[in-house]
Amino acid sequence: MSPTMTTLxxxxxxxxxxxxxxxxxxxxxxxxxRMDGASLPAAVLRAGVAFGASLTLLITLFTLSTSALTK
Structure with missing residues (x-):
């Protein structure tokens, strides 16, 4: 079954x-x-880790909910 334009x-x-x-x-x-006293590179590193972790979690939740709703 081909996905519709609305689904995409x-x-x-x-x-x-x-x-x-x-x-x-x-x-x-x-x-x-940064407010905690971390250097700028350390703060950017923590932000990158937080971005990657939250994006992974959200994509996993979206995949799980999509597969649960389509069955």
Missing amino acids: SLLAMALLAAVLLSALVAVGAGLLA
Whole structure:
């Protein structure tokens, strides 16, 4: 079964929402690390780790919910 344009649009919007939410988490983690006294490279590293972890979690949740709703 071929995916419809609506399905692809919703998938793209979900991916965009996941990336934006992960970016927000990364900014917050970087700011909190910097306020805690971390150097700028350490704060950027913590922000990157937070971005990767939250994006992985959100994509996994979207995949799980999509597979649960389509069965």
